[in-house]
Amino acid sequence: MTEPHILVVDDARDIREPLGTYLKKHGHRVSLAADAARAREVVQNGAIDLVVLDIMMPGEDGLSFCRWLAGRGGPPVILLTAMVEDADRIVGLEIGADDYVVKPFNPRELLARIRAVLRRVPPTPPTVASGLRRFAGFVHDPDQRTLEKDGDKVSLTSGENRLLGVLLDRPRQVLTRDQLLDLTAGREAKPYDRAIDNQVSRLRRKIEADPKQPAIIVTEWGGGYRLAADVEGLDGGGETADPAGDPS
Template sequence: MTQKSHHILIVDDARGIREPLGQYLRKQGFRTSLAENAIEARQLIEQAGIDLAILDIMMPGEDGLSLCRWMVANTNIPVIMLTAMADETDRIVGLELGADDYVVKPFNPRELLARIKAVLRRMPERQYQSDNNSFAGWTHQGARKWLNHVDGREVSLTTSENRLLAVFLQNPNTVLSRARLLDITAGREEKAFDRTIDNQIGRLRKKIEDDPKAPKLLITERGGGYVLAVETVVPC
């Protein structure tokens, strides 16, 4: 797929942002669609074959975080969030919901372009095909974002949890640093305030551990690393 075939959706209620940004990206060879609210965005997502979405967090009506949550649950479209400088909490929440990256307003269009290209380069990897890999009684169905246990339990995963678990299943009994996990699953440099991986680990533990407070599968290692301490079985 060439860069020119990539279709970018820009969702921002500020006309002075979405239209110039759309023009800039078109000059860079992308196709673009513009939406001023979540209602228009959902219609375009269902009709237009979107490859990547840029979502403003602060919008009247349904905000960007809510739209991001819906997209993560219902599509495989990567998301870059646009956030205000002071909205550190919103940035973290967006990443925890499954957004792929964020850009802080006011932003340099060249920086956003670089992040778009980086996310699109990772698209083949973001599927994390690890369907039917088994570990500790669980079977991971990556395409469905689902876990099944031999005792009958079934657990759904968010997109970010699904990616993270797939990375661990591809690297069992291997210590992975927080920085490496962030780079693999989100493609960003680690930020001092960013506890996204820790929060995702905590949520995964609640879903797969018998006692999340005394984990035996997802183990914390000194120096900020984690390891999936199990043997995995890959289907033939």
């Protein structure tokens, strides 16, 4: 059983929060955002399967955010519109929205439309960026699923390889367990899955001098995990301020 991750974007709390609760009860993982700025953060730091998006919001409106989503290739969008927003519904569909629901709406209808859109849009499996990268004295080869340091090479499982790739993509950024699940498992992730903790523990045993006191993959209590090292691309990619990869 898969658990699609739905992002609900609506400035009205009395719509946003009850809808989130309803979708959770029907087998979805849910993130909530009160505006487009917060929604961008969620999309950029997780693997969202579908966005339920209000058109009329203060600041950046839903149509502008929908255009931004379409420009980066998804995820699919269902618009929440008012009866008087007929022209906006048409514009939304033209710029990339997949469906719309008129307010006030029946949550069962919206759930049915969500399921229909997800059936049409196959899940995109998480991928690992290609190219060699150096961090904390290690060189990661994602294609060969290996780590090398001082001539010693160790193999990584596919899960460890994906997890490390995600951390290397976002050095020094705190990633929650939910975000790591999204980015490594996508729609196959299950709520409250502790596999991330197990993978972090296994990965630490392969890269930390003392896995019980990690200095490279550090725990942010109440937050998640953070790669405490700079990352250098070895195939012509970008380089951070500390190419030596000092984890301090």
